[in-house]
Every structure is written in structure tokens, then in C-alpha cells.
Amino acid sequence: MSTLLTIWKKELRDAIRDKRSVLAAMSYAFFGPALMAVAFFFLISQLTDKEDIGINIHGADAAPEFVQYLNQQGIVEREKPWPSGTTPIDLTIPASWDEDLRQGSPVELTLKADWSAQKQQSDLERVEQAIRSYGSQIAAFRLLTRGIDPRVVTPLQVNKQDLATRGSKAALIMGSVLVFILMSVFWSGMNVAIDISAGERERHSLEFLLTQPTSSFNIVTGKALAASTFALFGALLTLVIVPGVFAFVPLSKIGMSLSFAPHMLLTMWLLLVPLALLAAALQLFVSFRAKNFKEAQTYISFLLIVPMAAAFGVEFAKVKTPALFYLPLTGQHQAFLSMIRGEDVNWQAALICSVITLAAAIGLYRVIAKMLRSEKTVFGL
Amino acid sequence: MIDVQQLSKSFKTVKALDELSFTAADGEITGLLGPNGAGKTTCLRIIYGLLKADTGTAKIQGINASVEPIEARKQLGIFPDKFGLYERLTAREQVRYFGELQGLTGAKLTNSVSEVIERLKMNDIADRRSAGFSQGQRMKVALAQAMVHQPGHLILDEPSRGLDVMSTRILRDMLRELRAQGTCILFSSHVMQEVAALCDRVVVMAKGKVAAVGSPTELCELTGESALEDAFVKIIGSDEGIAA
Numbered sequence: 337m338s339t340l341l342t343i344w345k346k347e348l349r350d351a352i353r354d355k356r357s358v359l360a361a362m363s364y365a366f367f368g369p370a371l372m373a374v375a376f377f378f379l380i381s382q383l384t385d386k387e388d389i390g391i392n393i394h395g396a397d398a399a400p401e402f403v404q405y406l407n408q409q410g411i412v413e414r415e416k417p418w419p420s421g422t423t424p425i426d427l428t429i430p431a432s433w434d435e436d437l438r439q440g441s442p443v444e445l446t447l448k449a450d451w452s453a454q455k456q457q458s459d460l461e462r463v464e465q466a467i468r469s470y471g472s473q474i475a476a477f478r479l480l481t482r483g484i485d486p487r488v489v490t491p492l493q494v495n496k497q498d499l500a501t502r503g504s505k506a507a508l509i510m511g512s513v514l515v516f517i518l519m520s521v522f523w524s525g526m527n528v529a530i531d532i533s534a535g536e537r538e539r540h541s542l543e544f545l546l547t548q549p550t551s552s553f554n555i556v557t558g559k560a561l562a563a564s565t566f567a568l569f570g571a572l573l574t575l576v577i578v579p580g581v582f583a584f585v586p587l588s589k590i591g592m593s594l595s596f597a598p599h600m601l602l603t604m605w606l607l608l609v610p611l612a613l614l615a616a617a618l619q620l621f622v623s624f625r626a627k628n629f630k631e632a633q634t635y636i637s638f639l640l641i642v643p644m645a646a647a648f649g650v651e652f653a654k655v656k657t658p659a660l661f662y663l664p665l666t667g668q669h670q671a672f673l674s675m676i677r678g679e680d681v682n683w684q685a686a687l688i689c690s691v692i693t694l695a696a697a698i699g700l701y702r703v704i705a706k707m708l709r710s711e712k713t714v715f716g717l
Numbered sequence: 718m719i720d721v722q723q724l725s726k727s728f729k730t731v732k733a734l735d736e737l738s739f740t741a742a743d744g745e746i747t748g749l750l751g752p753n754g755a756g757k758t759t760c761l762r763i764i765y766g767l768l769k770a771d772t773g774t775a776k777i778q779g780i781n782a783s784v785e786p787i788e789a790r791k792q793l794g795i796f797p798d799k800f801g802l803y804e805r806l807t808a809r810e811q812v813r814y815f816g817e818l819q820g821l822t823g824a825k826l827t828n829s830v831s832e833v834i835e836r837l838k839m840n841d842i843a844d845r846r847s848a849g850f851s852q853g854q855r856m857k858v859a860l861a862q863a864m865v866h867q868p869g870h871l872i873l874d875e876p877s878r879g880l881d882v883m884s885t886r887i888l889r890d891m892l893r894e895l896r897a898q899g900t901c902i903l904f905s906s907h908v909m910q911e912v913a914a915l916c917d918r919v920v921v922m923a924k925g926k927v928a929a930v931g932s933p934t935e936l937c938e939l940t941g942e943s944a945l946e947d948a949f950v951k952i953i954g955s956d957e958g959i960a961a
Contacts, residue, residue, distance in 0.1 A: 342817040346806070353805040353846075539801035544862070547765050547797065548818040549790040711768045 339550040343558025348565060351528045360527040361566045364520060365573030369581040372516060376509050376585050382455075389459045390414030395429035402429065402470060409466040423450035425459065437474070509587070510594065511651040514672045515644070517574055517604065518665065521612040522619075522643055524570020526636055529563040529619035534632035537624075546708060553705040556620065560701060563616035564609075571608045575601045600675055607668050607686060610693035614664055615643075617700035624704060627716060661685035664693040718743055719764060719870060719903055723773035726759055726925075733759040735925040736773070741903040741918075743869070746896050748912040749905040751922035752953060757905035758798045760922075761874050764903075765795055777870055791819070794868035796876050796904075800859040804848035808839060811847065812861045819866035833861045837891065853884030860891065871895060873904035877911055889915055909946040923953045 351357045388410045396403045396413065406412070418424045426448040430436070436443040445467060449460055476486035536542045545555065579596035587594055622639055623632035643665055650666050660666040661682060667689025674681045707713045719741040726734040733756045741747035749757050762768040764775045766782030766789055774781055782789035803811055813830045821829055834843045839857045842850065847858060856876065863871065871892075877885050892902055892915060906912050912919055913933045921928040921936070929936060929952045933945050940948040 338822075339818055339820075342814065346803075346810075346814045349810070350803055350805050536801075539804075540799035541801035541803060543767065543797045544795065544800055544815075544859075545818075546767060547790055547793070547795045548815065549787045549820070550818055551787065714767060 340554045340558045340561070343550075343555060344561045344565075347528070347532050347559055347562035351531065351562060351566060354528075354531065357527040357531060357566065361524040361570040362573060364523045365570055365577050368516060368520075369574065369578045372512065373581045373585050376582075376587075379509070380586055380589055388412050389425075389462060390416065391425040391427055391459075391463060393427050393429065395431060395433075398431050398433040399429050402433070405470050406466055409462070409469075411463055411466055422456070423453060425449040425456065425463065427463065440478070508652075510676060511648075513578060513582070513594065514669060514676065515647040515651060517571070517578065517672065518608075518611070518647055518669060519640075519644060520571040520574040521564075521567040521608050522615045522640055523567075524574075525563040525565075525567030525612065525616055526619060526640075528566045529559075529616055530623045530629055530632045530636060532559045532562060533620050534623040534626040535629050537626075538628040542714065546714060551705070552708040553701060556701045556704045556708065560613065560616040560620055560697075563619065564612040567612040567615055568605070568609060571612065572605055575605055594676065604672060604675065607671055607690065610690045610697065611664065611668055613697040614693050614700070617697045617704070621700055621704050621707075624707060624713065662689050662692060664689065664696055667693070718778060718901055719747075719872075720776045720779075721760070721764065721773075722775075724760065724763060724770050724775060725772045726756075726763060726768065726770050733925050734763070734770070737922070737925060737927060738773075739920045739927055739930060741901055743901045744896060744899045745917040746892060746902045746904070746915055748916035748919045749903065749922060750907065750909075750912050750919050750949065751905070751928075752907060755922040756925040757922060758874055759925075761798075761872055761903070761905060765790060765793055765872060792868060792870050794863040794866070794871045796859055796863045796871070796873040798874040800855070800862075802847040802850065802855055802858055805846060807844050807846050808850075808854075808858045808861070809834065809843045811858060812865050815862040816865040821866055829865050829867070833865045836894075837861050838887065852879045853881060853887075856880055856884055856888065860888070864895070868900070870901045871903070873902070875905055875907070877906065877908060885911070909944075909949060913945045921949065921952050928952045 390412055391414055393403060393406070393413050403413075414424075426446070428446040428448070430444055433443055447460075447463065447467070449456060451457075451460060472490075475489070479486045479489065536545065546552065575596075579594075579601070582594055618639060619636055622635045626632035626635055646665055647669055650660060650669060661670050662685060667686065671681050671686040671689070721740065722738050724734045724737040725732075737756070737760060739747075749760065751757050759768060763770050764777065764782060766786040769783050775783075777789050777792045780789045780792065803814075806814070809830060812833060813826065816826050816830055834840060837857045837860060839854070839861065842854050842857075847855070850858070856879075860876070863873075873892075876888055880888065889911075892904075896902060896917075916933060918930065918932055919936060920930050929939065931939065936948045936952070937943060937945060940951040942948040942951060
């Protein structure tokens with residue numbers, strides 16, 4: 337036990353003096369949220385943009401009043417050329433507009449566009465909305481001239497707001513923030529983990545360390561604790577900085593609020609502790625197998641993709657199975673999700689998940705310790 | 718005392734050790750002399766338990782390192798084939814770290830560290846970070862790490878490689894001093910002068926086998942040569958004549 341602490345203290349001191357490790361742990365927390373905030377800032381301003389929409393209007397002469405109405409709604413004849421790669425939005429008004437209206441038969445307008453284009457989604461929505469509302473105005477007039485209250489044909493007043501796209505954007509933002517927080521434990525301790533395993537081998541100090549009268553489990557655990565300490569330091573910074581940065585993002589514009597109470601942040605951090613221990617175990621497992629720092633870095637970058645893919649996959653594929661509450665990473669993710677939504681957290685599941693995560697970490701320490709007793713791994717035979 | 722009996726070890730198709738047997742007594746310096754690739758490092762690694770022998774045993778004070786590695790290593794001070802320093806730690810911090818791993822604590826730890834630094838005359842570098850140390854300074858730190866806990870047995874794998882005359886002298890003086898205190902010292906080398914100057918007994922190794930054993934003078938007499946180098950070449954070269 338005391339050798340474990342000795343190793344932990346030494347590795348920590350060594351890592352703190354390593355500018356690269358410290359910088360790596362802090363850069364994630366400092367630059368990540370800022371970058372994300374900027375991205376969301378633009379996403380939101382794009383979503384809530386009320387600038388005029390320029391579209392191609394063919395046959396405007398046939399229906400000057402309708403075109404004027406569209407102009408009032410911010411939909412105007414396009415003057416600038418369409419950027420390459422963008423499908424133009426084309427509205428064609430038939431020459432028979434007046435004729436059709438007089439006869440009371442539907443006017444066939446043609447709206448040509450690419451509905452799958454993410455950027456044009458809200459533009460199209462507004463164009464359609466404007467056309468619909470002009471149509472219902474005409475309908476109302478027709479009813480009025482026949483002495484009927486137009487309200488009889490709209491028994492249900494739907495106050496439709498453009499929440500469909502905003503809702504999904506809000507989920508995207510929230511999900512990304514959570515995944516970002518989760519990933520902090522994988523990212524911040526990474527450099528330390530590589531340095532104390534593959535780096536130790538590269539510097540030729542591993543052989544001497546292994547000839548000391550202490551069990552390889554102590555060595556592995558001491559090293560993993562040092563890497564986890566860095567990971568948790570990075571996670572703490574992230575948790576402190578994220579709410580601060582997001583205070584500047586106009587989330588309320590899309591009807592969304594992210595509130596991080598101090599006790600919630602603390603709970604999140606505590607839930608990250610076992611995850612950090614597991615992250616360190618995974619990283620040590622991989623980089624003890626590498627011959628040098630560079631090789632370990634390559635493997636670990638692949639390793640980073642796994643939790644990221646898992647977290648994003650669960651987040652956006654909307655996978656729903658109870659197992660998610662208990663598995664490492666997804667369990668913490670689910671707990672965070674409940675917290676951030678202000679729902680009741682399934683504490684029992686969160687606790688079980690923490691125990692499972694911790695058990696997985698310790699199991700991996702044992703595997704690595706066994707690896708270090710094998711001459712194949714130590715000398716790369 | 719280090720007792721090696723019938724050690725054999727193969728790496729895939731290469732036979733590194735072939736029924737190697739010898740002993741290294743307390744209060745003596747035993748040299749393991751052999752050309753490159755003779756199996757010296759493999760033999761030492763088996764003694765301190767990082768490699769497992771296919772057959773045979775290596776015992777330190779009667780403790781087999783492949784059975785009780787931790788107990789065996791407590792008896793040992795090791796100067797490995799390749800030693801790297803922790804460049805961001807000072808020499809004193811490194812020596813202290815290994816002292817702690819050897820189980821020293823409190824005042825005893827602090828005293829042992831200061832003592833070994835004093836003995837190796839490395840006070841001038843003790844509180845400097847080891848990045849940028851010269852080869853001689855590195856050797857001193859590695860030696861200090863190996864002997865901070867005052868082990869009864871010292872195993873050194875080619876300790877003098879890359880050292881200048883002054884550093885080699887410090888190393889030799891140190892080893893003689895430890896021998897006088899009754900330490901069992903086993904070291905490998907392919908440098909003849911060093912072995913001749915230092916060793917009480919020489920174990921000449923070739924192709925994983927013991928080719929000859931004896932004091933430097935005995936080996937010279939055995940081969941009828943006046944210089945150990947010639948004796949060595951003769952032993953290695955004609956293994957059916959003398960090694961049998």
C-alpha cells in the first residue's frame with residue numbers, strides 16, 4: 337500500500353514538472369468549451385436569423401399583391417447569384433393566377449427546392465408558411481363575402497411555432513456538452529498515461545522499476561492513480577469552465593436553458609471519478625504494449641474514438657435499453673442527461689454503474705500487472 | 718551468495734543459456750566475462766527474476782527469484798543493462814524514490830539517501846534535475862539507486878561502459894569498498910583490464926555455457942598465456958580443449 341502511494345506521488349511530481357502533460361490537461365478545458373460556444377453561437381444566430389430570404393420568383397407579374405405580401409414576410413426576389421453547391425429555391429406563379437382565383441379553383445404554385453439541405457430548412461419553412469397564410473387569408477375573405485364567420489372553418493387554432501428544428505438543435509447542443517464533459521477524463525490524463533508507460537519503456541527506466549521489491553499491481557495502480565489525478569483535474573476545470581462559457585451563448589433565443597448548479601457539478605465530478613480510473617486503465621493497457629511514445633500516441637488516438645463514438649451513438653441514435661444505465665460511460669451519460677434536464681436521477685443505477693466501472697478498472701489493472709510479469713511484454717520479445 | 722544451477726533459456730530458436738552453473742560468494746567480486754551475445758544479460762535477468770529460466774534455478778541467499786521475486790529482490794541491488802533516469806527529477810529525488818520502493822522510511826530513508834550521495838561524491842549534482850547529466854553522472858545516480866538500501870548482493874550489467882577514467886576509478890573503488898564490507902558482487906563485462914583489475918573470480922562464458930572458472934592468474938596459468946586477454950581468446954576459441 338505504501339509503495340503504491342510512493343509511486344503515485346513520484347509520478348505526479350514527475351508529471352507536474354512536464355509542461356506538455358500539464359498543458360494537455362488544461363488545454364482541453366480551456367479551449368474546448370470556448371470553441372464549442374463559438375460554434376453554438378453561430379448555430380443559434382443562424383437558426384434565429386430573420387434576414388430576408390432571397391428566392392427566385394417566376395411569374396411575379398401575374399400576382400403583384402401576393403408578391404408584395406411575400407415581401408412583407410421577408411421573402412424577396414433574389415438579386416445575388418446562388419452560391420455554388422446550393423440548390424436554388426424556385427417559386428413559380430402560374431399565369432392563370434387571376435383566372436383561377438376568380439373561378440374559385442386552386443391556384444397551382446410550384447415550389448422547387450432541396451428539402452434535405454440542412455441550411456435551407458428554415459428558409460423553406462418560412463416560404464411555405466407565408467404561402468399558407470396568404471392562402472388562408474383568401475379563404476377568410478371568401479367566407480366573409482358569403483356571410484360566414486371564417487372562424488367556423490378553423491375550429492382548432494394551432495399556434496404553430498418553428499420548434500421542430502430548434503428542438504433538435506437544442507438536443508444537439510445539450511448532447512454535445514455532455515459528451516464533451518465525459519470525454520474530459522479520457523483526454524486530460526492521456527499524456528501522463530503515455531509518459532509513465534510507453535515513455536518509461538522508451539527511457540529505459542522500466543526494467544529497473546520492475547526489479548524493485550514491489551508487486552507489479554502496485555506499480556500499475558500507482559501509475560493509474562497518477563494519470564487519473566490528471567484526468568480528474570482536467571474534468572474539474574471543464575466542469576467549472578463550461579457553465580461560465582455558456583453564459584455567453586444566447587441559448588434562451590432557442591427556448592433552451594442550461595443551468596449548472598454547484599452541487600450538480602460536484603455530483604457530476606464524483607460520478608466521473610470511477611470513469612477516470614477506467615480511462616487510465618484503458619490507456620495504460622494500450623500504451624504498455626507500445627514500444628515508444630509515438631506508437632502509444634497512435635494507438636491511444638484510436639482508443640479515444642471508442643468512447644466518443646459510444647457516447648455520440650447513444651446520444652443521437654436514441655438507443656433505449658436499460659443496460660445503458662449500468663454500463664461504464666453510458667451509465668454516467670444517462671445520469672448526466674437526467675441531471676441536466678432537471679429530471680429525477682436514477683441514483684441506484686448510477687451507483688451500480690459506478691461500482692461496475694470501478695470493478696472494470698481494477699480488473700484491467702490486474703491484467704496489466706500480469707502483462708508486466710510476462711517477459712514478452714517487458715522486453716518486447 | 719548467488720547460486721546458479723543448470724540454467725537453460727531459449728528465445729524461439731536461439732539457445733541463450735545452456736546448462737549454465739556457477740556461484741558468486743559473499744565478500745568477493747565475481748566477473749561474468751564473455752563476448753557479445755554470450756548470454757550475460759540473459760543470465761543476470763534470470764537471477765533478478767525478470768526472465769524465467771526454461772530449466773534450472775538461480776538462488777540468492779537460497780531464495781529463488783522466479784518463485785519469490787519480491788523476497789529475492791529485497792536482497793539485491795541492481796545496475797541493469799539499460800538504465801534510464803527520470804529527467805524531470807533531481808538525483809536525490811530519484812535515489813529517494815527507489816529507497817522508498819525498497820521499503821525504507823522516515824529518518825532512515827533520509828539518512829541512507831544522504832549517505833549514498835556522500836559516498837559516491839555526488840553532492841554537486843544531487844539537487845539538479847538529471848536532464849543533461851553526463852554519462853559518468855548518470856552512472857553515479859544509477860549506482861546510488863542500486864545501493865541506497867545497502868543490499869547484501871549487487872548485480873551490475875556492464876557498469877563501466879561509456880565511462881571515462883575518473884568515473885571508472887570511482888566505480889572500482891566503490892566496488893572494492895563494498896567487497897570489504899562483505900557484499901556479494903556479480904558483474905558482467907567484456908572489458909579485460911577491468912576484470913583483471915577487479916575480480917577475485919572470473920566466470921568465462923561462451924554460447925550460454927561456462928567455458929572456464931578461476932581467478933585471473935589461474936586462468937592465465939591454465940592457458941599458458943601471460944595476459945588475460947590472450948587467455949580469454951584461447952578459452953573462447955578452443956572450447957573442446959579447456960571448457961570440457
